Amino acid sequence: MYPVHIDFPDSFETPRLLIRAPRPGDGPSFNAAVRDSWPELRPWLAFAAGDVPSVAESETRMRTAHQSFLARQDLMLLLWLKGSDIIVGSSGLHRIDWQIPRFEIGYWARTNYAGQGYITEAVAGIARFAFDVLGARRLEIRCDRRNERSAAVPRRLGFVHEATLHNNCRHHLTNELGDTLIFARTQPD
Numbered sequence: 001m002y003p004v005h006i007d008f009p010d011s012f013e014t015p016r017l018l019i020r021a022p023r024p025g026d027g028p029s030f031n032a033a034v035r036d037s038w039p040e041l042r043p044w045l046a047f048a049a050g051d052v053p054s055v056a057e058s059e060t061r062m063r064t065a066h067q068s069f070l071a072r073q074d075l076m077l078l079l080w081l082k083g084s085d086i087i088v089g090s091s092g093l094h095r096i097d098w099q100i101p102r103f104e105i106g107y108w109a110r111t112n113y114a115g116q117g118y119i120t121e122a123v124a125g126i127a128r129f130a131f132d133v134l135g136a137r138r139l140e141i142r143c144d145r146r147n148e149r150s151a152a153v154p155r156r157l158g159f160v161h162e163a164t165l166h167n168n169c170r171h172h173l174t175n176e177l178g179d180t181l182i183f184a185r186t187q188p189d
């Protein structure tokens with residue numbers, strides 16, 4: 001099978017959001033969202049351990065993600081407030097196994113737009129897209145047990161807590177050992 005031959009749209013909508021793959025030119029909007037949120041991302045996302053990226057670095061990220069999306073290797077998805085150039089968060093379908101198909105959903109919220117249900121709405125829409133359009137049989141969400149706001153998202157959406165992997169990670173800032181929670185939703189053939 002050739003994943004690169006699988007045709008599917010690069011955008012779809014939920015009530016408040018346009019969810020779409022990154023494109024060349026998205027760098028400034030993405031950078032603004034990242035810049036606003038860096039202190040809140042830092043404790044939970046290893047990529048935010050360093051300095052805030054420049055606009056040029058964000059543009060490179062968007063172009064690389066665009067290529068990976070087209071190659072069906074990794075499906076990053078930006079969360080746009082409908083009818084605006086405002087990104088309220090980022091998500092995507094990662095660690096893909098097209099043979100199943102299975103995907104892992106990741107996410108972060110832009111700080112000024114957190115606590116309003118945008119991430120829950122986006123993940124619900126992305127799960128629907130994965131099951132209905134991509135034919136997913138398994139969706140996973142993994143998070144550090146200490147990240148309660150993150151674990152609340154799959155819990156709110158009826159994902160099953162399948163496992164806790166004890167001592168499965170070290171915190172990227174403190175080096176403290178931690179547990180990984182695995183949530184999943186599945187669909188039979």
Ligand SMILES: CC(C)(COP(=O)(O)OP(=O)(O)OC[C@H]1O[C@@H](n2cnc3c(N)ncnc32)[C@H](O)[C@@H]1OP(=O)(O)O)[C@@H](O)C(=O)NCCC(=O)NCCS
Nearest residue numbers: 040041044107108109114115116117118119120143149150
């Ligand atoms: C994890 C993270 C994305 C969660 O963001 P969030 O803002 O809590 O998630 P949502 O946008 O779904 O908002 C949920 C909140 O909005 C409320 N809400 C309001 N309207 C809502 C609606 N229509 N639907 C659902 N929830 C709604 C919920 O009650 C909830 O409030 P609460 O936190 O007081 O319980 C965010 O904390 C974050 O970016 N953290 C840093 C990065 C990170 O940890 N990423 C995950 C790594 S595994």
